[in-house]
Amino acid sequence: MTEQINVVAQEVPGFTRAELEQAGVLLSSVEGLYNWARGGSVWPLTFGLACCAIEMIASATSRFDIARFGSEVFRPSPRQADLMIVSGTVTKKMAPQVVRIYNQMPEPKWVIAMGACAISGGPFKQGYNVLKGIDRYLPVDVYLPGCPPRPEAVLQALNYLQEKILNIRIEQDPAFTAGRRQYPVPRFTGTDLEPPYNPEVWRPPANPNTEPARPKKAATA
Amino acid sequence: MSTPAWHEPVLQQFPAVRWDGAARALIVPPELARAVAEWLTQPDHGAWDFCSNVTGVDYLPREVKEKSKRPDGTEEIVVRTEPGSLQVVYHLYSVAQRSGPLVLKQVVPRQAPAAVSLTPVWRSCELQEREVYDLFGVSFEGHPDLRRILMWDEFTGHPMRKDYAEPQDYEWEPTPHGDVLEKHRRGKVIIA
Amino acid sequence: MSAAAATAAASYSLVRQPAMETGLLEVSMGPHHPSTHGVFRMDVRLDGETVVALKPVFGYLHRNHEKLAEGMSYLASMPFTDRLDYFNSMTNNWAYALAAEQLLPIEVPERAQYLRVIMAELTRLVNHTSLVGFFLNDLGALGTPLLYAFRERERILDLFEQASGARMMCNYFRFGGLRCDVPEGWLARARAVVDAFPRFLDEFEKLLCENEIVLARTQRVGVLSGAQAVNAGITGPMLRASGVNYDLRKVDRYGIYERFAFRVPLGSAGDCYDRFMIRLLEMRESLKILDAALRDIPTGPVMGNAPRVFKPAASETYGRVESPKGELGFYLIADGTTKPYRYRVRPPSFINLTVLEDLCVGHTIADAVVILGSVDIVLGEVDR
Ligand code: SF4
Numbered sequence: 001m002t003e004q005i006n007v008v009a010q011e012v013p014g015f016t017r018a019e020l021e022q023a024g025v026l027l028s029s030v031e032g033l034y035n036w037a038r039g040g041s042v043w044p045l046t047f048g049l050a051c052c053a054i055e056m057i058a059s060a061t062s063r064f065d066i067a068r069f070g071s072e073v074f075r076p077s078p079r080q081a082d083l084m085i086v087s088g089t090v091t092k093k094m095a096p097q098v099v100r101i102y103n104q105m106p107e108p109k110w111v112i113a114m115g116a117c118a119i120s121g122g123p124f125k126q127g128y129n130v131l132k133g134i135d136r137y138l139p140v141d142v143y144l145p146g147c148p149p150r151p152e153a154v155l156q157a158l159n160y161l162q163e164k165i166l167n168i169r170i171e172q173d174p175a176f177t178a179g180r181r182q183y184p185v186p187r188f189t190g191t192d193l194e195p196p197y198n199p200e201v202w203r204p205p206a207n208p209n210t211e212p213a214r215p216k217k218a219a220t221a
Numbered sequence: 222m223s224t225p226a227w228h229e230p231v232l233q234q235f236p237a238v239r240w241d242g243a244a245r246a247l248i249v250p251p252e253l254a255r256a257v258a259e260w261l262t263q264p265d266h267g268a269w270d271f272c273s274n275v276t277g278v279d280y281l282p283r284e285v286k287e288k289s290k291r292p293d294g295t296e297e298i299v300v301r302t303e304p305g306s307l308q309v310v311y312h313l314y315s316v317a318q319r320s321g322p323l324v325l326k327q328v329v330p331r332q333a334p335a336a337v338s339l340t341p342v343w344r345s346c347e348l349q350e351r352e353v354y355d356l357f358g359v360s361f362e363g364h365p366d367l368r369r370i371l372m373w374d375e376f377t378g379h380p381m382r383k384d385y386a387e388p389q390d391y392e393w394e395p396t397p398h399g400d401v402l403e404k405h406r407r408g409k410v411i412i413a
Numbered sequence: 414m415s416a417a418a419a420t421a422a423a424s425y426s427l428v429r430q431p432a433m434e435t436g437l438l439e440v441s442m443g444p445h446h447p448s449t450h451g452v453f454r455m456d457v458r459l460d461g462e463t464v465v466a467l468k469p470v471f472g473y474l475h476r477n478h479e480k481l482a483e484g485m486s487y488l489a490s491m492p493f494t495d496r497l498d499y500f501n502s503m504t505n506n507w508a509y510a511l512a513a514e515q516l517l518p519i520e521v522p523e524r525a526q527y528l529r530v531i532m533a534e535l536t537r538l539v540n541h542t543s544l545v546g547f548f549l550n551d552l553g554a555l556g557t558p559l560l561y562a563f564r565e566r567e568r569i570l571d572l573f574e575q576a577s578g579a580r581m582m583c584n585y586f587r588f589g590g591l592r593c594d595v596p597e598g599w600l601a602r603a604r605a606v607v608d609a610f611p612r613f614l615d616e617f618e619k620l621l622c623e624n625e626i627v628l629a630r631t632q633r634v635g636v637l638s639g640a641q642a643v644n645a646g647i648t649g650p651m652l653r654a655s656g657v658n659y660d661l662r663k664v665d666r667y668g669i670y671e672r673f674a675f676r677v678p679l680g681s682a683g684d685c686y687d688r689f690m691i692r693l694l695e696m697r698e699s700l701k702i703l704d705a706a707l708r709d710i711p712t713g714p715v716m717g718n719a720p721r722v723f724k725p726a727a728s729e730t731y732g733r734v735e736s737p738k739g740e741l742g743f744y745l746i747a748d749g750t751t752k753p754y755r756y757r758v759r760p761p762s763f764i765n766l767t768v769l770e771d772l773c774v775g776h777t778i779a780d781a782v783v784i785l786g787s788v789d790i791v792l793g794e795v796d797r
Contacts, residue, residue, distance in 0.1 A: 244728075271643050274744055348766065
């Protein structure tokens with residue numbers, strides 16, 4: 001992005017960019033301005049699953065004040081939200097609902113997996129009703145480890161997300177090219193969820209003896 | 222911890238009820254459970270008005286070795302299999318008299334376990350008996366609304382039973398230590 | 414459906430408009446709903462706005478705590494108890510330590526006893542302030558009271574962090590004492606927090622207790638009688654709001670609670686307002702206990718003579734404490750190994766939901782939200 005701005009700056013003959021800025025002229029590409037604006041107004045979904053949700057709420061209260069980063073507007077309706085913070089343990093009983101809520105969110109949309117549980121099942125990983133990571137069903141943008149992560153860490157995760165948003169090339173952004181991303185909602189069977197993962201976003205390890213499971217590289221990155 | 226002999230009047234009133242001294246619990250036959258429960262709530266029988274905790278316990282069949290003497294004086298080791306059982310445990314307190322706990326147990330067989338619901342006596346059993354039904358598979362006669370509570374409705378099996386095994390397609394990732402490593406070696410992995 | 418709710422529903426006749434078809438509306442509130450305090454779901458049947466029937470649906474946060482605990486050593490479950498009721502990790506720890514200490518008696522040193530009381534009462538303050546904040550949120554006072562409450566909560570969480578290293582998941586208790594002593598100067602800092610707390614309570618009470626909207630929305634809403642509450646196993650502030658004097662700190666006198674002078678606030682109407690006020694009053698009593706405990710705490714060790722490997726003989730026990738939400742009990746069966754044979758948590762907020770339908774039937778759906786808020790549930794504990 002900086003490159004583009006410099007290109008623009010060179011087109012104003014006789015002035016450097018710094019000189020223009022000093023004179024009160026800011027230069028940017030449309031893309032840069034657009035990304036800067038939407039990165040600064042990411043509206044999270046009011047969506048708490050477990051213990052981590054309390055720290056998410058704490059990050060919105062006066063001491064940590066997520067409003068400094070433009071994300072104080074927690075929206076209870078997925079139709080108005082940009083960011084889903086999966087804060088807590090996703091159980092198998094809850095997983096279809098999480099996917100459904102994600103499907104209802106408009107583009108562009110991002111996901112932060114908050115806490116060990118959302119990333120991998122965390123302390124409850126061996127449980128019979130616990131999903132071993134939400135990235136099996138949804139594309140995760142930022143993984144935020146901790147049990148629970150501190151509110152400061154939530155803010156940092158948000159900063160990382162903003163950084164990521166700043167670097168999006170609009171013409172390559174699936175939000176603009178692929179329509180609204182919707183993923184299949186898993187069904188309940190007698191023992192488990194069907195399908196057990198979404199092959200579009202996650203693949204199981206080819207050789208689990210040596211290789212850990214990992215999500216597919218996100219297309220937006 | 223020694224508890225007072227709250228159980229003794231029950232034993233006198235209901236000869237079919239046994240006292241398990243090790244567990245400090247009354248073993249009540251399911252067909253008597255309702256009668257015993259109703260008797261216990263009476264003010265002059267202890268006023269056990271508050272049923273705090275209801276849960277299940279699963280005992281697998283196990284082999285017991287016993288020594289027995291032959292008539293000629295030599296000893297012999299006999300191995301017999303003790304049948305398994307499911308227990309439904311109730312912890313009773315009395316708010317009126319501030320006493321407790323008194324422990325009731327219904328013991329039912331592991332195959333087709335059927336206990337008697339005490340929800341009509343103590344409402345607090347309602348959700349907890351549903352939980353025992355869901356996780357242990359004990360059915361309660363006389364329960365107003367016996368459905369699965371924690372697992373989804375389509376779920377089969379009773380995960381809190383000791384012999385519950387996760388199905389083969391269980392999502393599983395290697396973590397390199399302990400039981401998990403062992404499981405991993407046995408090849409219980411996701412088929413891609 | 415319970416008997417009372419069934420009669421209420423049966424005697425309920427649909428409001429009929431001539432020449433207009435009306436019918437009942439079924440609404441599924443949750444599991445993703447901002448008023449359900451997590452992933453709880455209520456299936457509500459409505460006539461217009463009035464609740465005719467309500468079924469709670471559980472299990473969206475069933476994390477298999479009991480099954481996992483049966484596969485690990487006794488002490489390894491301690492951090493998992495933190496995550497049961499994630500507002501009150503300290504009292505959860507205490508309940509578990511209490512039950513385990515009944516299986517294998519270990520003398521708890523004086524200083525640890527005092528610190529346990531201090532931590533438990535600070536936890537009660539955290540829980541009740543947050544609850545009041547969330548409750549007013551449910552009433553429509555979006556945000557502001559919650560911000561006040563969380564401001565106070567942060568001060569106490571700082572104390573927890575200094576003592577245990579973690580804000581929420583403290584994992585501070587051990588069988589026979591505490592993991593470590595509090596750092597130097599901690600008691601003075603705790604004293605400062607406790608001394609400043611009444612000012613916040615005064616402010617809070619002045620703002621809320623006689624607020625007209627709060628009164629109108631909560632009084633005579635969700636009335637629960639004392640007898641019904643006892644029979645349905647309701648415990649904690651909700652039971653006492655119905656006028657039943659049953660506080661385990663007084664009844665069981667676990668720990669060293671018999672050394673402190675405090676009163677048990679009781680409600681008379683058993684409605685949402687009483688349940689809300691009881692919590693405010695209980696905080697004042699907790700402050701009294703804290704005041705005395707911080708004054709009298711002796712020096713000395715904080716860990717008793719616990720064996721290196723916790724391996725109780727075959728026996729079973731049930732230990733319970735008065736957690737801020739009600740009676741939190743642990744039922745442990747030992748079989749002589751290092752793992753519990755059966756590990757069961759008696760979750761207070763789960764059992765307090767038994768009467769939810771009875772409380773809500775006949776009120777409007779907006780009141781159902783308030784009633785649920787006054788029950789004070791935490792899903793980690795409801796579903797475990
Ligand atoms: S990561 Fe830890 S704190 Fe967060 S939901 Fe899971 S158990 Fe709770």
